[in-house]
Amino acid sequence: MEGHSGWGTLVDGWRKGPWTAQEDEILIEHVNQHGEGRWNSISKLTGLRRSGKSCRLRWVNYLRPDLKRGKITPHEENIILELHALWGNRWSTIARSLPGRTDNEIKNYWRTHFKKSKPSKNIERARARFLRQQQEQHKLKEEQRQEEQQQADMRGMMMTQVEEAALAPQEMQEMAYMYPLTSMLQWGGGSCSVSDGSSEEEVWGSLWNLDDIHDDLDGACRGGLTLQDQVLTFY
DNA sequence: AAATTGTCCAACCGCAGGTCC
DNA sequence: AGGACCTGCGGTTGGACAATT
Structure with a gap:
Protein backbone atom coordinates (compact mmCIF):
# COMPACT_ATOMS: atom_id res chain seq x y z
CA MET A 1 0.00 0.00 0.00
CA ARG A 64 15.02 19.98 19.88
CA PRO A 65 15.61 23.57 21.03
CA ASP A 66 19.04 22.86 22.51
CA LEU A 67 20.53 21.69 19.22
CA LYS A 68 23.67 23.42 18.09
CA ARG A 69 23.56 24.43 14.45
CA GLY A 70 26.56 24.88 12.25
CA LYS A 71 29.66 22.97 11.37
CA ILE A 72 31.59 20.70 13.68
CA THR A 73 34.48 22.73 15.09
CA PRO A 74 38.08 21.43 15.15
CA HIS A 75 37.76 21.17 18.91
CA GLU A 76 34.64 19.03 18.59
CA GLU A 77 36.37 16.99 15.91
CA ASN A 78 39.19 16.18 18.31
CA ILE A 79 36.69 15.08 20.91
CA ILE A 80 34.95 12.89 18.37
CA LEU A 81 38.26 11.29 17.40
CA GLU A 82 39.21 10.66 21.00
CA LEU A 83 35.87 9.28 22.01
CA HIS A 84 35.53 7.15 18.91
CA ALA A 85 38.90 5.61 19.72
CA LEU A 86 37.58 4.95 23.18
CA TRP A 87 34.07 3.75 22.44
CA GLY A 88 33.93 2.85 18.78
CA ASN A 89 30.67 3.44 16.96
CA ARG A 90 28.65 4.29 20.03
CA TRP A 91 27.40 7.49 18.53
CA SER A 92 24.84 8.24 21.16
CA THR A 93 27.46 7.86 23.88
CA ILE A 94 29.82 10.16 22.01
CA ALA A 95 27.01 12.63 21.42
CA ARG A 96 26.42 12.95 25.16
CA SER A 97 29.86 14.49 25.46
CA LEU A 98 29.07 17.04 22.78
CA PRO A 99 26.16 19.15 23.97
CA GLY A 100 23.90 20.22 21.14
CA ARG A 101 25.16 17.59 18.74
CA THR A 102 23.15 14.51 17.81
CA ASP A 103 24.35 10.98 17.32
CA ASN A 104 23.14 11.22 13.74
CA GLU A 105 25.22 14.32 13.14
CA ILE A 106 28.35 12.79 14.60
CA LYS A 107 27.80 9.55 12.72
CA ASN A 108 27.40 11.42 9.45
CA TYR A 109 30.47 13.51 10.14
CA TRP A 110 32.58 10.48 10.94
CA ARG A 111 31.49 8.63 7.84
CA THR A 112 32.30 11.47 5.47
CA HIS A 113 35.57 12.50 7.11
CA PHE A 114 37.23 9.49 8.62
CA LYS A 115 35.60 6.27 7.53
CA LYS A 116 37.32 5.91 4.19
CA SER A 117 40.54 7.69 4.95
CA LYS A 118 43.57 5.65 5.82
CA PRO A 119 45.97 7.02 8.42
CA SER A 120 48.46 9.42 6.87
CA LYS A 121 52.20 8.77 6.94
CA ASN A 122 52.51 11.10 9.90
CA ILE A 123 49.85 9.25 11.78
CA GLU A 124 51.46 5.91 11.01
CA ARG A 125 54.81 7.20 12.20
CA ALA A 126 53.25 8.47 15.38
CA ARG A 127 51.60 5.15 15.91
CA ALA A 128 54.84 3.21 15.38
CA ARG A 129 56.68 5.51 17.74
CA PHE A 130 54.01 5.19 20.36
CA LEU A 131 54.01 1.40 20.13
CA ARG A 132 57.79 1.34 20.43
CA GLN A 133 57.73 3.55 23.50
CA GLN A 134 55.02 1.45 25.01
CA GLN A 135 57.00 -1.76 24.50
CA GLU A 136 60.15 -0.23 25.95
CA GLN A 137 58.31 1.07 28.98
CA HIS A 138 56.63 -2.26 29.50
CA LYS A 139 59.97 -4.06 29.29
CA LEU A 140 61.57 -1.63 31.72
CA LYS A 141 58.78 -1.97 34.24
CA GLU A 142 58.87 -5.74 33.93
CA GLU A 143 62.60 -5.78 34.65
CA GLN A 144 62.15 -3.53 37.65
CA ARG A 145 59.37 -5.68 38.92
CA GLN A 146 61.46 -8.84 38.62
CA GLU A 147 64.34 -7.16 40.38
CA GLU A 148 62.12 -6.07 43.24
CA GLN A 149 60.64 -9.53 43.43
CA GLN A 150 64.09 -11.08 43.68
CA GLN A 151 65.06 -8.70 46.47
CA ALA A 152 61.87 -9.45 48.32
CA ASP A 153 62.44 -13.17 47.97
CA MET A 154 65.97 -12.78 49.26
CA ARG A 155 64.68 -11.11 52.38
CA GLY A 156 62.21 -13.90 52.73
CA MET A 157 59.39 -11.48 52.92
CA MET A 158 55.96 -12.80 52.16
CA MET A 159 53.49 -10.25 51.08
CA THR A 160 50.05 -10.51 52.51
CA GLN A 161 47.08 -10.06 50.26
CA VAL A 162 46.36 -6.78 51.96
CA GLU A 163 49.79 -5.47 51.04
CA GLU A 164 49.33 -6.61 47.47
CA ALA A 165 46.09 -4.72 47.30
CA ALA A 166 47.97 -1.64 48.44
CA LEU A 167 50.04 -1.80 45.26
CA ALA A 168 47.02 -1.30 43.07
CA PRO A 169 47.30 2.50 42.88
CA GLN A 170 50.88 2.18 41.65
CA GLU A 171 49.71 -0.13 38.90
CA MET A 172 47.05 2.34 38.03
CA GLN A 173 49.74 4.99 37.66
CA GLU A 174 51.63 2.75 35.29
CA MET A 175 48.51 2.27 33.23
CA ALA A 176 48.01 5.99 33.09
CA TYR A 177 51.55 6.29 31.80
CA MET A 178 50.93 3.67 29.17
CA TYR A 179 47.72 5.31 28.02
CA PRO A 180 48.40 9.02 27.92
CA LEU A 181 45.03 9.88 26.44
CA THR A 182 43.55 10.07 29.88
CA SER A 183 46.09 12.66 30.96
CA MET A 184 45.12 14.82 28.02
CA LEU A 185 41.57 15.02 29.17
CA GLN A 186 40.55 18.07 31.09
CA TRP A 187 37.34 18.28 33.01
CA GLY A 188 34.86 20.92 34.01
CA GLY A 189 31.17 21.56 34.56
CA GLY A 190 30.03 18.05 33.82
CA SER A 191 31.19 18.08 30.24
CA CYS A 192 34.54 16.94 29.03
CA SER A 193 37.02 18.47 26.69
CA VAL A 194 40.43 17.58 25.44
CA SER A 195 43.67 19.40 24.96
CA ASP A 196 43.70 21.50 21.83
CA GLY A 197 45.29 18.63 19.90
CA SER A 198 47.07 21.08 17.72
CA SER A 199 49.07 18.56 15.75
CA GLU A 200 47.70 15.51 14.03
CA GLU A 201 50.55 13.38 15.33
CA GLU A 202 49.98 14.49 18.87
CA VAL A 203 46.36 13.48 18.78
CA TRP A 204 46.89 10.17 17.04
CA GLY A 205 49.95 9.39 19.09
CA SER A 206 47.67 9.28 22.07
CA LEU A 207 44.90 7.44 20.32
CA TRP A 208 46.58 4.37 18.99
CA ASN A 209 46.17 1.32 21.15
CA LEU A 210 43.17 2.59 22.95
CA ASP A 211 41.53 -0.62 21.83
CA ASP A 212 43.46 -2.22 24.65
CA ILE A 213 41.58 -0.30 27.29
CA HIS A 214 38.43 -0.23 25.29
CA ASP A 215 37.22 -3.55 26.61
CA ASP A 216 37.99 -2.57 30.17
CA LEU A 217 36.03 0.61 29.84
CA ASP A 218 33.25 -1.11 28.02
CA GLY A 219 31.66 -2.53 31.10
CA ALA A 220 31.84 0.69 33.01
CA CYS A 221 30.40 2.55 30.07
CA ARG A 222 27.41 0.30 29.80
CA GLY A 223 26.93 0.71 33.51
CA GLY A 224 26.07 4.33 32.92
CA LEU A 225 29.31 5.87 34.15
CA THR A 226 30.50 9.07 32.57
CA LEU A 227 33.76 9.30 30.73
CA GLN A 228 35.10 11.27 33.65
CA ASP A 229 34.18 8.51 36.06
CA GLN A 230 35.81 5.93 33.87
CA VAL A 231 39.03 7.81 33.38
CA LEU A 232 39.25 8.67 37.06
CA THR A 233 39.27 4.99 37.88
CA PHE A 234 42.76 4.90 36.45
CA TYR A 235 44.14 7.29 39.06
C1' DA B 1 29.54 24.19 -19.82
C1' DA B 2 28.81 19.53 -18.67
C1' DA B 3 30.04 15.55 -16.11
C1' DT B 4 31.89 13.61 -12.16
C1' DT B 5 33.04 13.39 -7.41
C1' DG B 6 32.69 14.75 -2.69
C1' DT B 7 30.18 16.54 1.27
C1' DC B 8 26.34 17.37 4.08
C1' DC B 9 22.14 16.21 5.92
C1' DA B 10 17.59 14.17 6.73
C1' DA B 11 15.22 10.18 7.01
C1' DC B 12 14.28 5.25 7.02
C1' DC B 13 15.14 0.38 8.45
C1' DG B 14 16.16 -3.53 11.33
C1' DC B 15 17.42 -4.97 15.63
C1' DA B 16 17.93 -5.20 20.66
C1' DG B 17 16.72 -4.15 25.25
C1' DG B 18 13.37 -2.63 28.53
C1' DT B 19 8.68 -2.37 30.31
C1' DC B 20 4.06 -3.64 30.89
C1' DC B 21 0.24 -6.70 31.08
C1' DA C 1 6.98 -16.76 32.16
C1' DG C 2 6.36 -14.84 27.90
C1' DG C 3 4.35 -12.09 24.37
C1' DA C 4 3.26 -7.39 22.79
C1' DC C 5 4.57 -2.94 22.65
C1' DC C 6 7.70 1.04 23.10
C1' DT C 7 12.02 3.24 22.77
C1' DG C 8 16.65 3.95 21.44
C1' DC C 9 20.64 2.80 18.69
C1' DG C 10 23.60 1.97 14.73
C1' DG C 11 23.68 1.20 9.79
C1' DT C 12 22.28 2.66 5.45
C1' DT C 13 20.22 5.27 1.72
C1' DG C 14 19.14 9.06 -1.14
C1' DG C 15 18.71 13.89 -2.38
C1' DA C 16 20.64 18.56 -2.62
C1' DC C 17 24.40 21.25 -3.24
C1' DA C 18 29.39 22.46 -3.93
C1' DA C 19 33.80 21.62 -5.75
C1' DT C 20 36.64 19.68 -9.10
C1' DT C 21 37.95 17.82 -13.58
Missing part, protein backbone atom coordinates in the same frame (compact mmCIF):
# COMPACT_ATOMS: atom_id res chain seq x y z
CA GLU A 2 1.73 3.11 -1.16
CA GLY A 3 0.50 6.41 -2.43
CA HIS A 4 1.29 10.05 -2.56
CA SER A 5 -0.05 12.83 -0.44
CA GLY A 6 1.49 16.14 -1.38
CA TRP A 7 5.10 15.94 -0.28
CA GLY A 8 6.21 12.58 0.93
CA THR A 9 4.62 9.20 0.56
CA LEU A 10 1.80 7.35 2.25
CA VAL A 11 2.69 3.82 3.28
CA ASP A 12 0.06 1.86 5.20
CA GLY A 13 -1.46 5.14 6.26
CA TRP A 14 1.83 6.60 7.52
CA ARG A 15 3.43 9.58 5.89
CA LYS A 16 7.09 9.19 4.98
CA GLY A 17 9.71 11.48 3.56
CA PRO A 18 10.55 15.09 4.33
CA TRP A 19 8.66 16.85 7.10
CA THR A 20 6.65 19.95 6.34
CA ALA A 21 6.79 23.13 8.45
CA GLN A 22 3.22 22.44 9.52
CA GLU A 23 4.07 18.97 10.77
CA ASP A 24 7.05 20.40 12.64
CA GLU A 25 4.81 22.95 14.31
CA ILE A 26 2.36 20.30 15.43
CA LEU A 27 5.14 18.13 16.83
CA ILE A 28 6.81 21.02 18.67
CA GLU A 29 3.50 22.08 20.14
CA HIS A 30 2.80 18.55 21.32
CA VAL A 31 6.21 18.06 22.93
CA ASN A 32 6.03 21.45 24.61
CA GLN A 33 2.74 20.49 26.15
CA HIS A 34 3.33 16.86 27.01
CA GLY A 35 7.08 16.48 27.04
CA GLU A 36 9.19 13.89 25.26
CA GLY A 37 8.22 10.24 25.18
CA ARG A 38 5.03 8.35 24.30
CA TRP A 39 5.93 8.84 20.67
CA ASN A 40 3.51 6.24 19.43
CA SER A 41 0.53 8.07 20.85
CA ILE A 42 1.41 11.33 19.11
CA SER A 43 -0.35 10.38 15.90
CA LYS A 44 -3.57 9.68 17.78
CA LEU A 45 -3.38 12.83 19.86
CA THR A 46 -2.35 15.25 17.15
CA GLY A 47 -3.60 13.73 13.94
CA LEU A 48 -0.07 13.63 12.55
CA ARG A 49 0.21 10.77 10.13
CA ARG A 50 3.72 9.97 11.25
CA SER A 51 4.96 6.91 13.11
CA GLY A 52 6.26 7.29 16.63
CA LYS A 53 9.70 6.46 15.40
CA SER A 54 9.57 9.16 12.80
CA CYS A 55 8.34 11.73 15.35
CA ARG A 56 11.06 10.89 17.81
CA LEU A 57 13.73 11.06 15.15
CA ARG A 58 12.49 14.38 13.86
CA TRP A 59 12.43 15.84 17.35
CA VAL A 60 15.79 14.45 18.49
CA ASN A 61 17.70 15.27 15.33
CA TYR A 62 16.11 18.48 14.19
CA LEU A 63 13.52 20.15 16.39
